[in-house]
Amino acid sequence: MLLLFQSTHDVIISEKALRQRGIPRRVIPVPRSISSQCGMALEIPAEHAEAAVGILDSSVFPETSSEGGEAGKRYHIFIPESDA
Amino acid sequence: MSPASSFHRLNGYFDCGATSFPKPREVAREMSRYLDKVGGPYGRSFYHRAIEVSGLVEETRSLLAALLKARRPENLIFTHNATHAVNIVLKGLALTGREIWISPLEHNAVARPLRRLKQEGRIRVRFLPAAADGRVIPERLAGCFSRRTGLIVVNHQSNVNGVIQPIDEIKKQAGDIPVLVDAAQSLGHQSIDVEGSGIDFVAFTGHKGLLGPTGTGGLYLADHLLKPLIEGGTGSRSESSAMPDFLPDRFEAGTPNIAGIFGLRAALLHRPAAAHSRDDFLNLMQALRRLPGIQVLAAASAEHQGELFSITSTAMESSTLGMRLYEKGIETRLGLHCAPLAHRHLGTFPRGTVRISPSIYHRPRDFDILLAALTAISTRG
Numbered sequence: 513m514l515l516l517f518q519s520t521h522d523v524i525i526s527e528k529a530l531r532q533r534g535i536p537r538r539v540i541p542v543p544r545s546i547s548s549q550c551g552m553a554l555e556i557p558a559e560h561a562e563a564a565v566g567i568l569d570s571s572v573f574p575e576t577s578s579e580g581g582e583a584g585k586r587y588h589i590f591i592p593e594s595d596a
Numbered sequence: 597m598s599p600a601s602s603f604h605r606l607n608g609y610f611d612c613g614a615t616s617f618p619k620p621r622e623v624a625r626e627m628s629r630y631l632d633k634v635g636g637p638y639g640r641s642f643y644h645r646a647i648e649v650s651g652l653v654e655e656t657r658s659l660l661a662a663l664l665k666a667r668r669p670e671n672l673i674f675t676h677n678a679t680h681a682v683n684i685v686l687k688g689l690a691l692t693g694r695e696i697w698i699s700p701l702e703h704n705a706v707a708r709p710l711r712r713l714k715q716e717g718r719i720r721v722r723f724l725p726a727a728a729d730g731r732v733i734p735e736r737l738a739g740c741f742s743r744r745t746g747l748i749v750v751n752h753q754s755n756v757n758g759v760i761q762p763i764d765e766i767k768k769q770a771g772d773i774p775v776l777v778d779a780a781q782s783l784g785h786q787s788i789d790v791e792g793s794g795i796d797f798v799a800f801t802g803h804k805g806l807l808g809p810t811g812t813g814g815l816y817l818a819d820h821l822l823k824p825l826i827e828g829g830t831g832s833r834s835e836s837s838a839m840p841d842f843l844p845d846r847f848e849a850g851t852p853n854i855a856g857i858f859g860l861r862a863a864l865l866h867r868p869a870a871a872h873s874r875d876d877f878l879n880l881m882q883a884l885r886r887l888p889g890i891q892v893l894a895a896a897s898a899e900h901q902g903e904l905f906s907i908t909s910t911a912m913e914s915s916t917l918g919m920r921l922y923e924k925g926i927e928t929r930l931g932l933h934c935a936p937l938a939h940r941h942l943g944t945f946p947r948g949t950v951r952i953s954p955s956i957y958h959r960p961r962d963f964d965i966l967l968a969a970l971t972a973i974s975t976r977g
Contacts, residue, residue, distance in 0.1 A: 519832050519845045520639030521670050524654040527647070541642040551640050551831050552647075586842075 513561040514590040515554040515568070516542060522573075522586050523552045529572045530554070535564050546590055553590075565589065607962040608925040613755050613781060613904045613933070613953030615803050615810060619863060623809060626862035627855045638852055640831035649854060656861040657844070663864070664798055664816050665789040670843040673815050674852050678780035679705040680825075681799030681815035684847060685747075685776050686710065688822035692718045694746025699723070699761060700941035701730040701754040704934040705799075706778060710749075719746070724766075729896045730754060730941050734765035741773055748775045753782035753902035756938040756949065757893040760786060760900045764793040774820060780804060785903050790816055807867060807955070808860035811853045817843075824849065870956040872963065877903055877954070880963040887974040893942055893949055906949035909974065917973065918950045924969040928952060 517523045523539070530537050538555045546553075556564045573586050609617050636645030638653050654669070661669040675681040686709040696710060696719050713719045725736040732750065741748075748770050750761045760782070767775045774796040779788060784805020788798055797820075802812030824839050828849030833840045840846050878898055884907060885892050893906040909917045918930035931948040932939050939945035952966070 518840070518842055519670075519830075520650050521654055521657070521844055523639075524647075524650050525669075528651070528654075539642050539647050552642050552650075 513556045513558060513564070514540075514543075514546070514592065515556060515564070516546065516588045516590060517552070517554075518586055520552065523554065526568055526572050526587065527554060529567055530556075530564055533563075533567050535560050535567065537564070561589075561591075606925070606965050607958055608965065609927050610952045610954055610958075610966060611927050611929045612804065612955040613951055614929050616805065616807050616955045618957055619807050619809070619859075620866040620868060622862040622866040623807070623859040627809060627859040630855045630858040634858075638831075638854055652861060653852065653854065653857050656857050656864070659861065659864045660814055661816070663783070663788075665791050666816055667791055668843075671817055671819070673817065673844045673847040674857065675799075675813045675815055675847075676811055676853065677803075677813040678778060678799045678801040681813055682706055682749075682776070682778060683709055684815055684822065684825045685797045685799065685817070686713065686749075687825055689747060689774070689820070691746045693744070695720045695722055695742070695744045696747050696749065697722050697724050697740065697745060698749045698937075699730065699732050699751055700726050701751050701756065701759060701761075701935065701938040702749060703751055703755055703778065703780065703938075704936070705780070706749050706751070707937055724748070724750070726941070727896060729757060729759050729894070729900075730938060731759050731895065731900055732761055732766060734762050734769055737766065737769040741770065745773050748773060749778065750775065751778045751781075752788070753779075753786060753904075754935070754938055755781045755904070755933050756906055756935050756944075756951065757895065757942060758902035758904040759895045760902050763788070763795060767793050767795050774818075781904065782902060790818070794818075796820060802856070802860040802863070805955075806860065806863055808863040809856045812856040812860045815847070817847075822847075826850065868956065871959045872954075872956075876960045876963060880967060881905060883967050884970060887970055890970065890974050893944065904951060904953035906944070906951045907970075908944065908947070908949050911974070914948045914950050920973045921950065921969055924972070926966055926969050 536557050539552050540555045542553045576586050636649045638650050657672050658669045661672045682705045700723050710721050724732045726732045753760050763777050776797040777795055779798050779800040783800040796818045798816040800814055802808035803810040824847050826849050827839050830845040830849055832845050884890055889910040891908045895901040914930050918928050921928055929951040
């Protein structure tokens with residue numbers, strides 16, 4: 513799973529939160545085929561995807577995830593075909 | 597925290613209102629570490645070097661947000677200094693046709709942008725009711741503001757006489773009208789609680805009370821609709837020619853002062869305990885008041901006094917007094933301190949004053965040297 517963010521700030525605070533909770537993750541360049549976004553994306557192994565999203569929604573972006581729905585989220589999920 | 601006792605010699609630098617000196621030694625070390633070893637950009641790339649730098653910049657943002665008790669770090673944006681931050685607000689808010697209320701002790705960082713807006717016929721400037729020392733009187737604010745009021749600007753701690761303004765009470769009276777606090781002199785000395793008070797904007801610098809390097813500063817902004825002052829690359833939404841509408845990117849075009857931010861973080865993390873007490877400082881002021889021919893410009897009440905003040909002499913001009921002090925190893929700031937409005941209110945325009953602005957590094961024996969120098973000058977000329 514790839515997590516795409518609107519800003520460097522959001523990548524960094526998300527990476528930190530996932531690191532502190534022991535979620536394996538890797539910072540990779542955002543594939544041009546997906547988006548230009550902020551240049552960095554977080555790659556999460558498929559088996560940790562659900563936990564990672566849960567952490568972001570509950571402790572990193574609690575307001576936007578509950579108030580804005582998918583459109584208002586400060587991050588977006590991309591599932592590569594290999595993960596699907 | 598260890599006491600700020602790294603000065604072995606006497607510290608005659610009393611111009612920390614201009615810029616603080618010394619700094620915690622970790623400030624230079626961290627700036628050097630970035631320039632010599634770490635390198636790399638903020639954002640924009642994915643490799644480890646960029647992640648390390650970006651993480652440290654964001655940690656600094658969080659430290660500053662915590663200092664202001666701001667819930668969301670992204671509402672804290674980096675600027676070059678407080679003047680830059682003030683300009684973002686004054687030129688970014690939709691103020692055409694509105695009244696701007698300011699304290700009588702505003703710095704030119706506020707007065708000059710407002711003068712331009714006024715000359716362009718866009719705004720009207722009015723002064724908040726204040727006492728003789730320039731402190732705004734919150735009880736007299738009722739009835740001042742109307743639907744035409746677009747903004748209230750308050751210099752939290754005067755850079756001339758050190759008066760601390762009642763910013764929380766002013767915001768309470770202002771209600772929904774946005775309040776901009778110029779905290780250039782106060783942050784590091786006075787606490788600010790943006791969530792508790794509801795203050796809308798706080799402009800600050802990193803190199804005065806926070807003990808960081810020059811070229812660093814910031815702006816806290818609540819969720820207001822502001823036009824960005826500077827537009828350009830942010831490393832985000834690059835396919836669009838419009839600035840992003842989200843924080844902090846909307847106001848952070850261009851590469852930030854990364855070396856400076858490394859230094860500012862070090863200053864925040866390694867801030868020493870003050871080497872003098874509040875009583876030491878107030879006793880110094882009291883001793884100076886007793887010297888013949890010396891007037892102390894300060895808050896009417898000690899509880900409203902920040903850690904700087906001005907003096908004048910009936911026997912000589914401020915420039916002469918400052919020169920005499922310098923001959924005795926005391927460095928001060930002379931003149932109008934970029935605050936002609938304040939000097940007009942305090943009755944010291946255009947003569948100006950000699951400003952005494954210590955830092956937390958000054959020890960009581962440094963104050964003794966200042967007192968001895970002024971005693972000698974005031975009694976023997």
